[in-house]
Amino acid sequence: MATSVVTINxxxxxxxxxxxxxxxxxxxxxxxxxxxxxxxxxxxxxxxxxxxxxxxxxxxxxxxxxxxxxxAxxxxxxxxxxIxxIxxVxxVxxxxxxxxIxxVxxxxxxxxxxxxxxxxIAxxxxxxxxxxxxxxxxxxxxxxxxxxxxxxxxxxxxxxxxxxxxxxxxxxxxxxxxxxxxxxxxxxxxxxxxxPxxxxxxxxxxxDGGSANYYDYLADTTITxxxxxxxxxxxxxxxxxxxxxxxxxxxNSDGVDVDIFLALIKTNDIIIVQDKNLSDNFQKFTVxxxxxxxxxxxxxxxxxTTSGGTGTTNFAxxxxxxxxxxxxxxxxxxxxxxxxxxxxxxxxxxxxxxxxxxxxxxxxxxxxVxxxxxxxxxxxxxxxxxxxxIxxDxxxxxVxxxxxxxxxxxVxxxxxxxxIxxVxxxxxxxxxxxxxxxxxVxxIxxDxxVxxxxxxxxTxxxxxxxxxxxxxxVxxDxxPxxVxxxxxxxxxxxxxxxxxxxxxxxxxxxxxxxxxxxxxxxxxxxxxxxxxxVGNIVGFNTQTGTxxxxxxxxxxxxxxxxxxxxxxxxxxxxxxxxxxxxHAVQFGAGQVTFSQGSGVTIxxxxxTTTAPKLRTNKSAATIICTASNTFLIVGDVS
Numbered sequence: 001m002a003t004s005v006v007t008i009n010x011x012x013x014x015x016x017x018x019x020x021x022x023x024x025x026x027x028x029x030x031x032x033x034x035x036x037x038x039x040x041x042x043x044x045x046x047x048x049x050x051x052x053x054x055x056x057x058x059x060x061x062x063x064x065x066x067x068x069x070x071x072a073x074x075x076x077x078x079x080x081x082x083i084x085x086i087x088x089v090x091x092v093x094x095x096x097x098x099x100x101i102x103x104v105x106x107x108x109x110x111x112x113x114x115x116x117x118x119x120x121i122a123x124x125x126x127x128x129x130x131x132x133x134x135x136x137x138x139x140x141x142x143x144x145x146x147x148x149x150x151x152x153x154x155x156x157x158x159x160x161x162x163x164x165x166x167x168x169x170x171x172x173x174x175x176x177x178x179x180x181x182x183x184x185x186x187x188x189x190x191x192x193x194x195x196p197x198x199x200x201x202x203x204x205x206x207x208d209g210g211s212a213n214y215y216d217y218l219a220d221t222t223i224t225x226x227x228x229x230x231x232x233x234x235x236x237x238x239x240x241x242x243x244x245x246x247x248x249x250x251x252n253s254d255g256v257d258v259d260i261f262l263a264l265i266k267t268n269d270i271i272i273v274q275d276k277n278l279s280d281n282f283q284k285f286t287v288x289x290x291x292x293x294x295x296x297x298x299x300x301x302x303x304x305t306t307s308g309g310t311g312t313t314n315f316a317x318x319x320x321x322x323x324x325x326x327x328x329x330x331x332x333x334x335x336x337x338x339x340x341x342x343x344x345x346x347x348x349x350x351x352x353x354x355x356x357x358x359x360x361x362x363x364x365x366x367x368x369v370x371x372x373x374x375x376x377x378x379x380x381x382x383x384x385x386x387x388x389x390i391x392x393d394x395x396x397x398x399v400x401x402x403x404x405x406x407x408x409x410x411v412x413x414x415x416x417x418x419x420i421x422x423v424x425x426x427x428x429x430x431x432x433x434x435x436x437x438x439x440x441v442x443x444i445x446x447d448x449x450v451x452x453x454x455x456x457x458x459t460x461x462x463x464x465x466x467x468x469x470x471x472x473x474v475x476x477d478x479x480p481x482x483v484x485x486x487x488x489x490x491x492x493x494x495x496x497x498x499x500x501x502x503x504x505x506x507x508x509x510x511x512x513x514x515x516x517x518x519x520x521x522x523x524x525x526x527x528x529x530x531x532x533x534v535g536n537i538v539g540f541n542t543q544t545g546t547x548x549x550x551x552x553x554x555x556x557x558x559x560x561x562x563x564x565x566x567x568x569x570x571x572x573x574x575x576x577x578x579x580x581x582x583h584a585v586q587f588g589a590g591q592v593t594f595s596q597g598s599g600v601t602i603x604x605x606x607x608t609t610t611a612p613k614l615r616t617n618k619s620a621a622t623i624i625c626t627a628s629n630t631f632l633i634v635g636d637v638s
Contacts, residue, residue, distance in 0.1 A: 213261060214324035215252040216276065219315040227297050231255070233273070233323060240314050241283060241307050246271065248323065249297045261325070262298045265291045270326035271302060273311065277320065281309035537583065543567075546590065549597070550623075555580045562587035572597040576625040583622050586614040594623070594633055604633040612637040 220232040228234045231253035235243035250259035265271075267287055275281035285302035292299045315321060541559045548561065549570040559582060561567045567590045576582075586592045592614040596602050603626075606612025612633055614621060621635025 212324055212326045214322045215258055216254050217248070217321050217323050218253050219317060219319045219321055221314065221317040227294065241304050241312055244301060246285065246300050246302055247297050248300060263293055264327065265298070265300060265325060268328050271300065272324040272326065274322050274324065275310065275315070275319070276322050278309070281311045283307045283311040550582055551575065554582045558583040558585060560585050560587055561592050563590040564588060565590045567592045568595050569593070570595045570597050571600050571602060571623060571631055573599040573629045578625055578627055580625040581622055583620060584614070585620040586617060588617060599629050601630045602633060603631070604637055606637045
């Protein structure tokens with residue numbers, strides 16, 4: 001079985017958690033034993049073979065806690081011992097507590113060991129009586145079993161017999177080799193070599209990524225600073241090849257504005273100033289710093305690389321030139337690494353140098369992670385059993401007499417003294433230990449053996465010195481069940497358990513029969529007439545002029561406006577109350593415009609929010625007073 005290991009480092013304490021089986025934990029205290037159930041009648045059937053243990057069912061959900069009982073129920077019969085559970089994963093090892101002060105060593109007791117008593121002589125076996133004739137009576141009913149007699153005292157141990165002379169058993173065959181354990185973690189990378197490998201071949205040189213442009217200009221030798229005239233370049237030194245800056249106009253001699261291209265000049269670009277008619281006359285500069293863009297020209301810091309002809313002795317004023325700008329390309333990506341050259345031959349071993357002084361001891365490195373434990377190999381086959389010692393001769397079997405009638409059961413005679421122990425055969429040599437096999441399935445716990453008599457308590461000797469802690473011993477068998485103690489007083493009533501979950505809703509009952517129709521009640525008195533609802537239209541007001549100002553009587557009316565010319569409809573202040581509504585309709589070609597009276601605010605979705613217009617002939621809108629002197633106009637407006 002593979003083992004998982006997790007290492008936790010907390011405050012420099014390494015803790016390893018493994019799912020490998022840990023050592024057996026201490027046996028917990030025995031719980032109180034319930035009263036013994038009544039013994040059932042002994043069945044007479046043949047005991048069947050023990051069936052395999054069934055798979056444990058899943059634990060059902062825990063029911064709601066019922067109210068605590070106030071009457072103690074009878075103690076149930078003790079259930080059968082359950083199958084021992086699988087060993088739990090070993091818990092994390094706690095930090096080691098501080099060592100307590102060692103107690104004072106008590107004096108060694110001085111009691112003398114008593115001498116071993118002599119082995120009693122075995123009594124002679126009495127002669128076998130003659131078998132009586134078989135009676136003819138019927139077999140009587142089996143009497144009740146008598147109570148078991150008290151266990152007799154254990155006889156003294158006889159002397160050890162002489163070692164037998166049996167031959168040594170043959171050595172068992174060697175078990176098969178266990179499966180290979182899981183591969184351990186990869187070791188740390190070794191130190192880097194101090195001898196460099198051979199250099200790979202140099203890759204091919206990439207193509208030049210540069211670009212070049214040229215423009216026509218005229219030389220201006222009349223100034224050395226400031227802005228050159230359109231189409232000119234100037235040098236900042238009267239001796240042109242000593243110049244450290246060239247100023248170039250953004251308009252070349254062809255009248256073309258090349259400012260956008262001059263702005264691309266950068267450090268390390270090449271500028272060549274050449275006679276337009278003869279290439280032997282030139283000046284070649286390298287851009288030494290980032291150019292500065294000025295209004296109408298660019299200042300380019302330069303360093304002369306080479307020159308020729310009249311380029312060395314100065315170009316004349318107004319001489320026709322071409323200015324070529326060679327831009328260095330962006331560095332391309334690094335080419336692939338060439339194949340590694342063949343490893344050179346190992347050089348001859350140098351002479352051993354003198355031994356250096358021993359350096360100071362370095363600090364102890366951190367403890368590495370514990371590697372995964374390899375799987376345990378399968379158990380090897382058990383070695384062959386050695387040959388059995390020679391068995392003594394069996395005495396001749398006496399003639400079987402006729403069976404007599406079954407007599408009454410006699411009284412059990414006293415136990416005779418223990419016979420002398422037979423000679424123990426010689427122990428054969430141990431076979432070779434096979435590889436440890438995988439852990440088997442936990443077997444069903446065996447029955448508890450009969451409890452032997454308790455020996456007399458010996459005298460307590462003086463406390464000896466404290467020995468070193470021995471390894472954990474194998475867990476002993478479970479002791480016999482103790483006597484049932486007296487029933488303790490009833491504990492206090494526990495707190496009421498939590499309310500259980502609500503039960504499911506019961507089915508909906510059938511609909512009851514419809515009751516009889518009740519008698520018609522008396523007619524109630526007629527209620528008062530309600531106020532006229534808002535928005536009801538109460539009449540029309542026809543207007544045919546080009547201006548009209550609304551009046552209080554227009555509330556809840558439709559005001560029609562009809563004229564071939566434009567019409568202005570004014571909403572006056574302090575005439576209408578909140579919730580009053582007036583409806584306006586345009587008839588004819590004259591477009592109606594709403595106008596705010598003094599102190600009035602109009603809101604709308606019109607192009608002019610405070611002065612909307614009815615869109616066209618037959619368009620209508622409602623004027624709603626939302627508050628004192630505030631009106632909202634909604635409808636077919638523009």
